[in-house]
Amino acid sequence: MSSEFRLLFVCLGNICRSPAAEGVMRHFVEENGLASSVHIDSAGTAGWHTGKRADERMRAAALARGYDLASRARQLKAEDLLSFDLVLVMDEENLRDARALDPQSLYTEKVKLFCDFCTDHSERQVPDPYYGGEEGFEKVLDLLEDGCRNLITFVKRPRV
Numbered sequence: 001m002s003s004e005f006r007l008l009f010v011c012l013g014n015i016c017r018s019p020a021a022e023g024v025m026r027h028f029v030e031e032n033g034l035a036s037s038v039h040i041d042s043a044g045t046a047g048w049h050t051g052k053r054a055d056e057r058m059r060a061a062a063l064a065r066g067y068d069l070a071s072r073a074r075q076l077k078a079e080d081l082l083s084f085d086l087v088l089v090m091d092e093e094n095l096r097d098a099r100a101l102d103p104q105s106l107y108t109e110k111v112k113l114f115c116d117f118c119t120d121h122s123e124r125q126v127p128d129p130y131y132g133g134e135e136g137f138e139k140v141l142d143l144l145e146d147g148c149r150n151l152i153t154f155v156k157r158p159r160v
């Protein structure tokens, strides 16, 4: 792979779903020897939790599957849509909010729903686990593992 592929995961608060996506993808990227060719980050459409570590419940569920979530929350900004190659959002609300940062629709093609990459699940969105129970965090990880496995194939594809 000749140049670094830049991948950004986006949710609402950047403390549950997108940091978990970042952690799962980082793990898969390292397992596949791709760490030097894929840059991974995450952000939230809201800035409420800026600077915070991922939610403790999300961190615990992820760690139990071997994923260490080390990120600090930050808010999505318009420049991210320019500087990343692919921006994967967790739900339709995130999609609307991310697209609102691109009023001229310059980056529509690179902003997509994460579940577009899922093949073992029929869900279209990664449900927000924040106000729910433990099973919600497990569901998030199930969906993320499915999509991130396919994302590895995607980032390995030959590019011109």
Ligand code: 4NP
Residues within 6 Å of the ligand: 011, 012, 013, 014, 015, 016, 017, 018, 044, 048, 128, 129, 130
């Ligand atoms: P996330 O979950 O978007 O997956 O990080 C949420 C985190 C915080 C809040 C909502 C969703 N909140 O309302 O503070």
